[in-house]
Amino acid sequence: xxxxxxxxxxxxxxxxxxxxxxxxxxxxxxxxxxxxxxxxxxxxxxxxxxxxxxxxxxxxxxxxxxxxxxxxxxxxxxxxxxxxxxxxxxxxxxxxxxxxxxxxxxxxxxxxxxxxxxxxxxxxxxxxxxxxxxxxxxxxxxxxxxxxxxxxxxxxxxxxxxxxxxxxxxxxxxxxxxxxxxxxxxxxxxxxxxxxxxxxxxxxxxxxxxxxxxxxxxxxxxxxxxxxxxxxxxxxxxxxxxxxxxxxxxxxxxxxxxxxxxxxxxxxxxxxxxxxxxxxxxxxxxxxxxxxxxxxxxxxxxxxxxxxxxxxxxxxxxxxxxxxxxxxxxxxxxxxxxxxxxxxxxxxxxxxxxxxxxxxxxxxxxxxxxxxxxxxxxxxxxxxxxxxxxxxxx
Amino acid sequence: xxxxxxxxxxxxxxxxxxxxxxxxxxxxxxxxxxxxxxxxxxxxxxxxxxxxxxxxxxxxxxxxxxxxxxxxxxxxxxxxxxxxxxxxxxxxxxxxxxxxxxxxxxxxxxxxxxxxxxxxxxxxxxxxxxxxxxxxxxxxxxxxxxxxxxxxxxxxxxxxxxxxxxxxxxxxxxxxxxxxxxxxxxxxxxxxxxxxxxxxxxxxxxxxxxxxxxxxxxxxxxxxxxxxxxxxxxxxxxxxxxxxxxxxxxxxxxxxxxxxxxxxxxxxxxxxxxxxxxxxxxxxxxxxxxxxxxxxxxxxxxxxxxxxxxxxxxxxxxxxxxxxxxxxxxxxxxxxxxxxx
Numbered sequence: 001x002x003x004x005x006x007x008x009x010x011x012x013x014x015x016x017x018x019x020x021x022x023x024x025x026x027x028x029x030x031x032x033x034x035x036x037x038x039x040x041x042x043x044x045x046x047x048x049x050x051x052x053x054x055x056x057x058x059x060x061x062x063x064x065x066x067x068x069x070x071x072x073x074x075x076x077x078x079x080x081x082x083x084x085x086x087x088x089x090x091x092x093x094x095x096x097x098x099x100x101x102x103x104x105x106x107x108x109x110x111x112x113x114x115x116x117x118x119x120x121x122x123x124x125x126x127x128x129x130x131x132x133x134x135x136x137x138x139x140x141x142x143x144x145x146x147x148x149x150x151x152x153x154x155x156x157x158x159x160x161x162x163x164x165x166x167x168x169x170x171x172x173x174x175x176x177x178x179x180x181x182x183x184x185x186x187x188x189x190x191x192x193x194x195x196x197x198x199x200x201x202x203x204x205x206x207x208x209x210x211x212x213x214x215x216x217x218x219x220x221x222x223x224x225x226x227x228x229x230x231x232x233x234x235x236x237x238x239x240x241x242x243x244x245x246x247x248x249x250x251x252x253x254x255x256x257x258x259x260x261x262x263x264x265x266x267x268x269x270x271x272x273x274x275x276x277x278x279x280x281x282x283x284x285x286x287x288x289x290x291x292x293x294x295x296x297x298x299x300x301x302x303x304x305x306x307x308x309x310x311x312x313x314x315x316x317x318x319x320x321x322x323x324x325x326x327x328x329x330x331x332x333x334x335x336x337x338x339x340x341x342x343x344x345x346x347x348x349x350x351x352x353x354x355x356x357x358x359x360x361x362x363x364x365x366x367x368x369x370x371x372x373x374x375x376x377x378x379x380x381x382x383x384x385x386x387x388x389x390x391x392x393x394x
Numbered sequence: 395x396x397x398x399x400x401x402x403x404x405x406x407x408x409x410x411x412x413x414x415x416x417x418x419x420x421x422x423x424x425x426x427x428x429x430x431x432x433x434x435x436x437x438x439x440x441x442x443x444x445x446x447x448x449x450x451x452x453x454x455x456x457x458x459x460x461x462x463x464x465x466x467x468x469x470x471x472x473x474x475x476x477x478x479x480x481x482x483x484x485x486x487x488x489x490x491x492x493x494x495x496x497x498x499x500x501x502x503x504x505x506x507x508x509x510x511x512x513x514x515x516x517x518x519x520x521x522x523x524x525x526x527x528x529x530x531x532x533x534x535x536x537x538x539x540x541x542x543x544x545x546x547x548x549x550x551x552x553x554x555x556x557x558x559x560x561x562x563x564x565x566x567x568x569x570x571x572x573x574x575x576x577x578x579x580x581x582x583x584x585x586x587x588x589x590x591x592x593x594x595x596x597x598x599x600x601x602x603x604x605x606x607x608x609x610x611x612x613x614x615x616x617x618x619x620x621x622x623x624x625x626x627x628x629x630x631x632x633x634x635x636x637x638x639x640x641x642x643x644x645x646x647x648x649x650x651x652x653x654x655x656x657x658x659x660x661x662x663x664x665x666x667x668x669x670x671x672x673x674x675x676x677x678x679x680x681x682x683x684x685x686x687x688x689x690x691x692x693x694x695x696x697x698x699x700x701x702x703x704x705x706x707x708x709x710x711x712x713x714x715x716x717x718x719x720x721x722x723x724x725x726x727x728x729x730x731x732x733x734x735x
Contacts, residue, residue, distance in 0.1 A: 044501040101514055101535050102489050109493040112571060123575050130537055142722060144626050147534045147543040150484070150514035158532055165550040171625075186492065189501045190509030245530035245556075247477075249522040253510050264528065268556075378510065379519030381531060 006167050007226045007236030008387065010080025012072035012178075013331045015217030015324070016050035017317040020075050024317075025335060028343035029363060033317060035201045035213055040064070041185045047197045050215030050319030051183055061121060063129035064216070065100035068324070069180035070138045072218035076176070077139075080222040081234055089228065092145035092172035094163045095131040095220075096155025096179035097323035101148065102126075104186040131180060145171050149323075153286070154375035155179050156219060156326025157383040161243030163223050173228045178327030180218035187322060188214055194253060196290045202320075203347035204287035204313035205294045205359050212288040215319020219327030221334065238334050241275070241370070241386040244268030248380025254292055255376055259300035262374065265382040266304055269372065273386040277305050281368025282342055284333045286376045287313020287359070288320050289347065293376055298355030310366065312359045316346025326375045330385055333371040337389040341365050395552055395623070397680050398559070398616035399465025399609035401457040404665055404674065405602060408434050408456055410464070413681060418706060421663040421692040423586045427568050428602030428666030444520050446507060450485040454517045454565035455524055457605035462525065465609040467559055467616060476557035477518050477531040478548050480540035480564045482669030484514040487569040517565060529557050538720040540564070541673045545624035545728065552612045559616075563607030564670035576601045581642065588667060589695045590640040590660035591702055593650045599642025602666020606673040608680075619680040620714075620730045633729075634711045635659065635688070635703075637675045639718035641667035649719040651698060656715075659703040663692040672718050672728060679714040679730045686711060 011021055016034040018024035027034070035048045056067040108122035128134060132148040145166050149159040156179025163175035191197050191214065198211035221240075229236045246264035248256040255261070270276060283305065286297055294313075301311055314332050321328055336342040345359030369390060375383045402409065405428035406416040435441075435452035440459050444452060458477070489512045495504040510516065515533040522531050530551065534543055541564045548562040576582060576599070583589070583598035610622070633656060640647045641662035665674040682688065688709045691702045716728040 098513065101484055102512070103483075103486060104489050104493060104512075106493055106496060109490060109571070110497055112574065113494070113497065116574070118574075120575075120578055123579065127537065127579075130535065133536060133538055142724065145543070145546065146538075147536055147540070147547075150481075150533045150535050151531075152513050152515050162532070162547060162550075165547065165554060165556075169550050169553055171546070171550070185496070185501070186489075186509075186512075189496055189504045190492070190506065190512070192502065193504045193506040193509055195506075245532070247519075247522040247528050247531045249526050249528050251523075252516060252519055253506075261528065377515070378513055379515045379531070380522065381515065381519075 005226045006164055006223055006240045007229045008221050008238040008240055008334055009224055009229050009234055009236055010076035010222030011331045011334055012076030012079065012220040013328055014052055014068055014072050015318040015321060015328055016052055016215055019054055027317060031344055031346060033201060033346055038183060040183050043185055043188060045188060045192050047199060048201055048213050049183055050213055052216050061125050063100050063125055064182035065097055065180050066129040066131060066134050068182060068218040069095060069131050069135055072220040073135055073176055076220040076222050086174065089173040091141055091143045092163060092166045092175040093132045093136050093143050094147055094149065094159040094175060094177045095135060096149040096159035096326060097131050097181050098150065098152060098155060099181050099184045100129050100131050101150045106185060151381050152378035153322055154326055154377035154381045154383040155323035157373065157375040157385055158245065160221060160330055160385055161245060161383060164240050164243050167223055167225060174222065174224040176220060177223055178220035179324040181216055181321055181323040183214060183216040198289060201347055202289035202316055204289040204315055204345060205298055205355060206348045207350040207352040209289045209294060211290050213319040215321040217318055217321045217324045217328055219324055219331040221330055237338060237389055239388045241388050242269045242272035244384040246382050250380050253378055255296040256380060257296060259296045261380060262297060262300045262376060262382040263304060265384045269384040269386045275370055279370050280305065280372055281366045282336055282371050283309060283311040284329045284371060284373040285311050285313050286374050287315055289315060295355060297376060298357060302357040307357050309357060310360055310364055312342055312345035329373045333373045333387050336366055337371050337387060395549055395610045395612050396614060396617035396621050397608050397619040398467060398611050399461045399618065400677055400680060401460025401464060401607045402677055403430055403434060403453045403457045404604035405430060409460060416664050417689040424600055424666060426586060427573060427600060429568055430603055443524050447520055448485055448488045448511050450565060450567045451517045451520050453605040454479065455520050457563055457607040458521045458561050461561055461607035461609045465616060471559055472525060472527045474529065474558035475527045476529040476551055476560040477521055478544045478560060478562045479518050479533045480544035480670055481514060481535050482537050482540055482566055484535060485512055486572055487567055488512045490571050537669055538722060539726050541670050542624045542726050548610055549623065549625060559609060559611045561607055562610055563605060564673035565605035566603055566668045566670050568601050568603040573601055587693060588641055588663045589693055590638055590662045591696045591700050593640060593647045593698060595646045595648055597642035597647045599667035602668045604665065606677045620683040620732050622728060622730050624728045633713045633715040635714045637679050637714060637716045639671050639675055641671050643667045643669055644719060644721045646723065649723050654700055657701050659691045661692060672716055675716040676728050679716055683711055683714060683730055683732045
């Protein structure tokens with residue numbers, strides 16, 4: 001089955017930039033940045049974060065990551081026009097995360113450490129929150145194809161890529177894909193120890209960038225075969241064309257300096273989508289605002305796309321949402337194509353001459369039918385998604 | 395797809411020779427859980443780039459390395475190699491070590507090395523680094539059926555020509571905290587003996603750790619063991635042998651009684667109880683198909699008078715079904731077949 005036949009029929013997003021797609025677009029348009037102090041947990045660290053403005057009831061005893069995922073998934077499912085289940089469609093669920101895959105509950109561990117015994121609520125919460133499995137339970141479905149991707153910061157992108165593979169092989173009719181992650185003390189401490197967290201609001205690709213801000217959220221898309229969508233009266237506007245994935249084989253935390261892993265992922269994505277770099281209207285870059293990531297990624301973008309490329313990082317609006325980032329940024333790429341504009345790359349002021357190209361500084365009109373969303377991750381994972389609109393025009 | 399190579403690190407050692415030895419020796423009482431000793435994961439040659447890695451990573455790196463070496467695929471094929479890793483619980487020992495840092499030294503006194511090793515995909519990163527392979531790498535986690543999902547994705551990647559060869563495997567680990575959690579959530583066998591044919595509503599388990607890896611390809615030329623598939627649509631109704639995953643980890647095991655007409659066995663008493671046991675069962679099955687040999691069930695308690703293997707002997711085998719009922723009581727199968735897929 002050709003990849004152009006895989007439609008994106010529903011979008012859902014929650015982050016510090018908005019609790020849904022509409023709020024996100026409003027904040028994108030106004031340039032409002034909702035970074036601030038973390039209130040979800042106590043910490044000695046004084047880094048700004050991007051915390052979603054939503055409280056979930058504690059009674060469910062589920063991880064916040066799962067609540068973020070179900071919120072975004074519900075929006076995406078409704079947006080896709082499913083109001084009463086999925087009927088006989090063969091459903092797949094593939095979600096990315098980092099925090100929800102770990103039992104990193106300090107209260108539980110503190111008690112175990114001192115008393116060699118601890119209550120099991122934290123464990124139960126963890127066992128109930130494997131994202132893909134748990135979303136299936138939330139939706140009261142048990143899909144044959146259901147998995148949680150833990151590829152660090154590219155998890156969301158990879159989850160969408162896996163969903164595309166399943167659909168292309170006709171394993172499923174519809175896949176709920178994306179990523180979700182909550183703000184948590186462990187990654188805040190860990191990234192702090194790696195000296196990559198900024199004490200001010202992040203400035204992706206800026207000459208004076210000083211590191212990332214952590215964020216949280218969920219970005220979910222509904223992928224389905226175009227025929228399936230049309231059969232139920234939905235006329236798809238957006239399509240997932242391809243997915244590229246390549247490893248650096250270089251270092252556990254640093255990207256390969258020559259960027260060849262990312263370049264390889266991009267080449268794969270172009271080849272599978274049967275397009276060229278010149279066909280791309282804009283790139284939603286990973287752009288974490290760390291020295292290393294932005295230098296490597298920026299140089300690759302300059303080399304592959306040339307100086308006139310329109311690109312941005314949305315992490316100035318959301319912070320780095322780790323396993324959710326690829327999901328959120330896929331949604332944002334869809335919005336850019338659908339709405340015909342992308343927001344300013346929040347936080348960017350001055351071009352880094354070593355990078356040689358600059359992201360968009362203001363809300364920018366988009367002409368064209370293809371967008372790329374890139375993700376780079378711990379462990380040297382590089383991933384890219386090509387998204388398109390209106391295949392009839394292509 | 396075809397199995398071209400296999401690698402294993404488990405309680406009884408590293409490598410296929412130790413697998414054969416364990417299958418012949420049968421059950422040996424674990425002490426008190428099925429751990430992999432530090433000596434087993436000491437290999438200065440293979441782990442040169444992995445010196446700072448944790449036990450979890452070392453187990454998987456060695457199993458993956460051995461699977462690739464066993465396959466005999468040409469050196470240049472490494473550029474067409476992907477890696478898919480399944481784990482249920484991830485590197486929790488490192489996570490808890492990191493939490494020790496947080497609680498002892500505070501938020502600003504933690505080790506960056508521990509943090510970077512606590513992410514699930516540190517393993518695949520190390521494997522790629524060790525093998526200097528630049529293909530796609532992916533780590534997935536699930537409690538119910540993570541290894542099956544990894545196999546399904548491997549088939550998918552081969553079909554869409556994303557790569558020509560894939561190292562697909564699993565790794566899971568024991569540790570004091572997880573053993574405590576298991577003691578609270580599961581029934582631990584006080585005699586250290588998993589009884590896979592009791593098939594009771596409240597089975598007993600003995601936690602285990604280890605890693606099993608396969609080098610798979612759709613190139614028949616490299617079929618060294620057998621063909622395999624975990625796709626639901628590949629279900630074989632007939633089989634020569636069922637290998638049961640009844641290790642006490644997934645609750646009620648009564649559903650396994652449905653298959654009582656088949657000849658069956660289970661090697662859970664050799665590998666121990668772990669949510670990724672299917673990969674070890676699959677490895678044992680592939681070994682049996684290659685050697686055309688049945689290995690006696692390591693534990694012979696058989697209250698339901700099932701048709702279990704009681705002798706180790708040469709035998710003509712064509713098809714093996716590795717069967718698992720997960721915590722949702724869903725049937726999951728990996729089908730192994732001698733010869734072509």
